[in-house]
Amino acid sequence: MRILVTGASSNIGKGIVARLRAAGHSLVLSDLDPLPDEPQFAGLEFVQCDIQVGFGLEGAAQGCDLLLHLPAWHGMHSRVKTEADFWRLNVDGTFWVLQAARSAGVRRLVFLSSQTWHDHYGKYGFTKRVGEELCEYHRRNHGMRYVSVRPHDFTPWGADYLNRYGARLLYGGVDREDMLDCVQASVRHLEPDLPAGAEPEAVVVDAVRPDVFTEEALEGWEDDPLAACERIFPGSRELLERYAIDISRRPSVVHGIGAEAIGYAPRRHFGTFLEELRTLDAKGEQAVAAMRCPY
Numbered sequence: 001m002r003i004l005v006t007g008a009s010s011n012i013g014k015g016i017v018a019r020l021r022a023a024g025h026s027l028v029l030s031d032l033d034p035l036p037d038e039p040q041f042a043g044l045e046f047v048q049c050d051i052q053v054g055f056g057l058e059g060a061a062q063g064c065d066l067l068l069h070l071p072a073w074h075g076m077h078s079r080v081k082t083e084a085d086f087w088r089l090n091v092d093g094t095f096w097v098l099q100a101a102r103s104a105g106v107r108r109l110v111f112l113s114s115q116t117w118h119d120h121y122g123k124y125g126f127t128k129r130v131g132e133e134l135c136e137y138h139r140r141n142h143g144m145r146y147v148s149v150r151p152h153d154f155t156p157w158g159a160d161y162l163n164r165y166g167a168r169l170l171y172g173g174v175d176r177e178d179m180l181d182c183v184q185a186s187v188r189h190l191e192p193d194l195p196a197g198a199e200p201e202a203v204v205v206d207a208v209r210p211d212v213f214t215e216e217a218l219e220g221w222e223d224d225p226l227a228a229c230e231r232i233f234p235g236s237r238e239l240l241e242r243y244a245i246d247i248s249r250r251p252s253v254v255h256g257i258g259a260e261a262i263g264y265a266p267r268r269h270f271g272t273f274l275e276e277l278r279t280l281d282a283k284g285e286q287a288v289a290a291m292r293c294p295y
């Protein structure tokens, strides 16, 4: 397919562009700023555009089969961006990009929503609610089929492998490779043409970690987190104590929706993190200390 990617130099953009290229798609990229000089972007068509302005993407959308729409202010911008900033980029920007796509005849859309959608009247969550409504508006009025992807937190974890990557997988975090799998599966899901006369579909999918424990398994966590964790992940206590990993808060159980509809099968969770940590630990504590976020 020919795919228009807005916000191409975002965290997701950097990862998904390489994957979509490798899958043989032809790409047109857009962002507010010029693309960074990175190999996945080499030689690709690029249109610099402020999506809040209301025009500039009509030409880029011509001949495209699918729009992958990424730009948004999100959780980490909440303190520095105003309500109006959130509205202008996440709502107005989304409206204008969808309008450009629909007038160019694009009928497939992957929209990046968020788990913050559940925070209905929060500054960020509200804009994702409206964003999903804009997808639905374009489906009903312009026949645009879509998958709305709602990820948990995958923001870069810097040098904090143990807590910001590892422990986050017990709470509101998802591994970035899993999240990219979800976006790629969404694109793949929309690729086949709709059978004649079929209703354009709307799919919502949670890009979250796999569910590897139940509420019952978490019982007593607040009283003795290490013991509760040891019951679920045998052998965890020693590693958690030695590396001072903070698991004091009771974890959340996730019940993601939509995964089956698009064939999303996340693989990384707190247990796989512990296995990786054990392997690194066998090489020495320096190997653990040297871990850096790869994106």
Ligand SMILES: NC(=O)c1ccc[n+]([C@@H]2O[C@H](COP(=O)([O-])OP(=O)(O)OC[C@H]3O[C@@H](n4cnc5c(N)ncnc54)[C@H](O)[C@@H]3O)[C@@H](O)[C@H]2O)c1
Pocket: 007, 008, 009, 010, 011, 012, 013, 031, 032, 033, 049, 050, 051, 052, 069, 070, 071, 072, 073, 074, 089, 093, 112, 113, 114, 115, 150, 151, 152, 153, 154, 155
């Ligand atoms: N990062 C997360 O943990 C997370 C979690 C859930 C959902 N999401 C959603 O995923 C999407 C991508 O997130 P990310 O972390 O990869 O993004 P990011 O913050 O890394 O990048 C955002 C991109 O938007 C572009 N942009 C900003 N203003 C623009 C404008 N006016 N016109 C055009 N482009 C503009 C920026 O240049 C940048 O490339 C967002 O919609 C976000 O809400 C992210």
